[in-house]
Amino acid sequence: MGTLNRRAFLRSSFGTVGALALWPSARALGANDKIVMGVMGLGGRGTYLAEKFAERPDVEVAYLCDPNTRRFARAREAVEEAQDRSPKMVQDFRRMLDDKSVDVLINATPDHWHAMASILACQAGKDVFVEKPLAHNIWEGRKMVEAARKYQRVIQVGMQSRSAPYAHKARDYIRAGKLGEVYLVRVYNMMQHPKQREAPDGPVPDGFDYELWCGPAPKRPYNPSRQWLNQFDYSCGPIAGDAVHQFDLARFLVGDPLYPSAVSQTGAIRSLRDGRDMPDTQMALFEYDGLTMTLDASLWTPYMKKIPASIRDSDRFPDWPFCSTKVEVLGTQGFMVFGRHGGGWQAYDGNSELVHSEFGRQGDKEHQDNFIDCIRSRKRPTSDVEIGHLSVLPFHIANISYRVGNQRLQFDPATESFTNCDEANQYLKRQYRPGWAIPESV
Amino acid sequence: MARQRRLRSIRVCAAIWLALCAGVEARWLPTHDVKVRVEHTEMGGPRIAVEYELKDPNISPESPAYVFLRYSKDLGDNWQLVPMDALQGNGFDIVERPGRKEVFWWGTDQTVTTDPEQIEVRVRAIAMARAPSGRFVMKALPGGGRDESRKTGPDTNLPLYYMAKYETTVAMYADYLNEVGGEGAGWNQRMARADRCGIIQESNHTYSVAPGREDYPVTYVSWYDAMGFLRWCGLRLPTEAEWEKALRGGLYLDGDEAKARPNPRPERRYPWGDEAPDEGGVYRCNFDGEDDGFERLAPVGSFGKFASPYGICDLAGNVAEWTLDWYSTSYHVGLDGFRTVRGGSWMAVPEGCDAVTGATQLPLQESSIMGFRGVQSPATAP
Numbered sequence: 001m002g003t004l005n006r007r008a009f010l011r012s013s014f015g016t017v018g019a020l021a022l023w024p025s026a027r028a029l030g031a032n033d034k035i036v037m038g039v040m041g042l043g044g045r046g047t048y049l050a051e052k053f054a055e056r057p058d059v060e061v062a063y064l065c066d067p068n069t070r071r072f073a074r075a076r077e078a079v080e081e082a083q084d085r086s087p088k089m090v091q092d093f094r095r096m097l098d099d100k101s102v103d104v105l106i107n108a109t110p111d112h113w114h115a116m117a118s119i120l121a122c123q124a125g126k127d128v129f130v131e132k133p134l135a136h137n138i139w140e141g142r143k144m145v146e147a148a149r150k151y152q153r154v155i156q157v158g159m160q161s162r163s164a165p166y167a168h169k170a171r172d173y174i175r176a177g178k179l180g181e182v183y184l185v186r187v188y189n190m191m192q193h194p195k196q197r198e199a200p201d202g203p204v205p206d207g208f209d210y211e212l213w214c215g216p217a218p219k220r221p222y223n224p225s226r227q228w229l230n231q232f233d234y235s236c237g238p239i240a241g242d243a244v245h246q247f248d249l250a251r252f253l254v255g256d257p258l259y260p261s262a263v264s265q266t267g268a269i270r271s272l273r274d275g276r277d278m279p280d281t282q283m284a285l286f287e288y289d290g291l292t293m294t295l296d297a298s299l300w301t302p303y304m305k306k307i308p309a310s311i312r313d314s315d316r317f318p319d320w321p322f323c324s325t326k327v328e329v330l331g332t333q334g335f336m337v338f339g340r341h342g343g344g345w346q347a348y349d350g351n352s353e354l355v356h357s358e359f360g361r362q363g364d365k366e367h368q369d370n371f372i373d374c375i376r377s378r379k380r381p382t383s384d385v386e387i388g389h390l391s392v393l394p395f396h397i398a399n400i401s402y403r404v405g406n407q408r409l410q411f412d413p414a415t416e417s418f419t420n421c422d423e424a425n426q427y428l429k430r431q432y433r434p435g436w437a438i439p440e441s442v
Numbered sequence: 443m444a445r446q447r448r449l450r451s452i453r454v455c456a457a458i459w460l461a462l463c464a465g466v467e468a469r470w471l472p473t474h475d476v477k478v479r480v481e482h483t484e485m486g487g488p489r490i491a492v493e494y495e496l497k498d499p500n501i502s503p504e505s506p507a508y509v510f511l512r513y514s515k516d517l518g519d520n521w522q523l524v525p526m527d528a529l530q531g532n533g534f535d536i537v538e539r540p541g542r543k544e545v546f547w548w549g550t551d552q553t554v555t556t557d558p559e560q561i562e563v564r565v566r567a568i569a570m571a572r573a574p575s576g577r578f579v580m581k582a583l584p585g586g587g588r589d590e591s592r593k594t595g596p597d598t599n600l601p602l603y604y605m606a607k608y609e610t611t612v613a614m615y616a617d618y619l620n621e622v623g624g625e626g627a628g629w630n631q632r633m634a635r636a637d638r639c640g641i642i643q644e645s646n647h648t649y650s651v652a653p654g655r656e657d658y659p660v661t662y663v664s665w666y667d668a669m670g671f672l673r674w675c676g677l678r679l680p681t682e683a684e685w686e687k688a689l690r691g692g693l694y695l696d697g698d699e700a701k702a703r704p705n706p707r708p709e710r711r712y713p714w715g716d717e718a719p720d721e722g723g724v725y726r727c728n729f730d731g732e733d734d735g736f737e738r739l740a741p742v743g744s745f746g747k748f749a750s751p752y753g754i755c756d757l758a759g760n761v762a763e764w765t766l767d768w769y770s771t772s773y774h775v776g777l778d779g780f781r782t783v784r785g786g787s788w789m790a791v792p793e794g795c796d797a798v799t800g801a802t803q804l805p806l807q808e809s810s811i812m813g814f815r816g817v818q819s820p821a822t823a824p
Contacts, residue, residue, distance in 0.1 A: 044802070070799050073730070073762075073789035077811045081632070206793035 038096030046108030157388030164363030179331025574697025677816030691751030
């Protein structure tokens with residue numbers, strides 16, 4: 001496919017569905033104009049974002065969208081309560097993109113929809129807030145970056161910890177050399193997930209556009225118990241999907257190293273043998289220039305706790321040994337332990353003495369503020385699309401390592417591909433269903 | 443004075459709302475001619491005798507009243523539930539017949555106050571429906587999953603329980619607040635919205651109901667608010683299984699012991715059967731839009747013709763209802779304490795008002811599309 005325009009993309013990717021108007025240009029926003037948003041994906045996160053943005057006086061949530069109409073009521077109620085105005089309810093997100101009055105797409109869909117919807121939004125002149133992990137695979141992440149740059153769109157990724165003030169203080173502390181030279185960063189993501197329930201395939205429920213839900217992903221028979229998060233077809237996995245928060249923080253703390261040159265990984269399904277195809281146990285080692293980062297991840301460790309709500313926005317620290325979402329930064333002169341979710345951080349010197357403590361607060365509000373500011377200023381946001389790409393890319397590599405037998409993979413940043421394993425390169429991108437492909441040139 | 447105390451009258455909610463489709467007393471079931479006196483017995487010490495009349499001719503074993511008593515020993519400043527196990531008579535807990543009732547409360551001089559004549563008593567009654575013990579077809583997986591593919595569900599077996607026929611109303615909840623909510627507990631500012639709830643907090647920490655809102659379901663109640671009200675009554679929230687059985691009915695509508703009345707449609711999708719809520723231009727519940735006659739909420743029992751096999755109204759639509767169950771399929775389990783809500787609401791699409799639709803909510807969530815109703819626990823069933 002040649003250079004993409006919206007008309008061609010709609011024809012090639014979505015058949016005859018969708019309006020065929022030319023791409024509208026971005027609406028010129030006046031200083032007092034409300035920013036008009038459409039929210040795609042009305043699960044827990046999408047509903048939360050819809051409500052939070054609707055509460056802002058400078059935003060109007062004009063659309064709520066989900067292929068499953070049973071999800072409409074809860075999100076609509078939250079938005080109506082927040083802004084005292086009813087949003088339009090649609091199943092097909094292209095209705096939002098067709099509306100020239102819409103400035104922003106909030107993309108809170110499953111991973112397999114992040115790239116396609118965000119790229120289409122960029123082409124339609126919309127700015128995008130897309131949930132993490134940025135993309136389903138490495139190639140799609142790169143295409144999202146290309147689309148944002150080509151159409152001069154703001155894409156903020158939902159990695160809000162990067163906006164938390166306590167994280168900035170920690171970065172400054174490390175940057176000032178108080179830990180000495182940092183050569184090792186350990187990232188943890190130790191969770192407790194239940195097994196998937198087993199149920200036979202069945203009919204698609206009324207009011208659920210399953211064809212649209214699958215979109216660019218394979219259309220498997222509908223199964224009410226299948227959890228998309230546990231399947232490579234639809235997801236980066238429950239580990240990558242959550243650990244990317246800590247990994248992004250870790251990258252931020254040590255100055256945002258770009259690409260790992262190699263990734264070693266061992267992964268397996270140890271405990272949750274329930275039909276999933278993603279590992280429930282992963283240990284990975286990411287080799288950056290002058291820095292090693294590691295991941296310890298599991299889905300079956302109930303004694304490891306996410307930072308509880310009572311600590312997240314308080315002057316308290318988590319119980320570090322059992323903190324499931326911590327980052328440890330090891331320097332030649334000191335050590336820092338850092339907690340996601342506003343868990344704060346503490347630093348120790350070479351004698352293991354506690355030398356600095358900083359309580360934390362979550363960064364959601366600051367992250368949303370930053371997005372709104374950037375929509376108006378046209379600056380790149382705190383969690384710009386390329387940052388999102390580089391923070392999840394190591395997990396994509398680890399997952400690919402798992403799929404090719406836990407091989408150590410060498411990665412070429414210039415081509416974003418592997419240099420020592422042809423088999424691994426087939427997982428850089430996925431196969432698309434006819435009519436649902438993202439083209440090479442976005 | 444003593445005689446006046448003995449004959450102290452009690453508060454009775456007597457107003458009756460007449461539903462559009464049937465005569466329905468959708469708030470407290472009226473209790474009439476309530477009399478309270480202290481009797482001094484020869485052997486057992488003083489007892490408090492409460493007499494009242496339940497006139498509703500529809501009260502029956504299948505459609506009983508749940509009657510609970512609350513008392514104050516400090517001139518009405520504080521009120522507490524009278525323990526059911528301290529009572530004798532024919533007019534407390536599940537009451538299966540209308541007529542004159544007599545309840546005796548023993549041991550107050552030992553457990554409450556040495557001067558029983560200080561005690562004030564209030565009597566309230568709720569219309570209930572009987573769900574006999576036995577199996578039913580459950581298609582929603584407790585904890586938020588659903589499995590509509592099942593042609594025959596698991597033989598889920600539940601003991602006898604009773605469920606409120608109607609969602610808890612604004613008037614009932616305001617009555618509760620006036621008794622216990624002096625400090626504002628259980629009330630939030632959004633409840634004052636007359637188009638979606640209608641409970642106004644007055645300056646002296648009393649609560650009034652916006653005119654005409656008495657029989658609408660109470661909304662903006664958190665899970666904790668719902669539990670607070672129901673504990674006040676001596677009830678609890680239904681489990682998801684109880685909620686779904688209440689909608690479909692058991693395999694036998696008279697229970698597995700009798701097995702005389704097979705459920706004609708034990709796998710029904712809606713309380714009335716399998717027809718969509720708007721099929722054939724007939725509107726069977728309150729869902730999104732105003733074609734059903736209600737732009738927003740509807741008074742409870744407005745679709746009484748389309749009640750469940752047990753006669754329970756509004757399980758489909760109007761307000762989604764809190765349940766007792768945790769949401770347990772998420773990695774949030776144990777962290778955020780999500781609870782499950784069942785049923786559609788006035789904002790839901792028609793198909794979202796079926797037997798398997800549910801949602802997960804943080805228990806602190808207060809919403810204009812969520813309410814609740816009570817269940818009488820089988821453990822205390824007579």
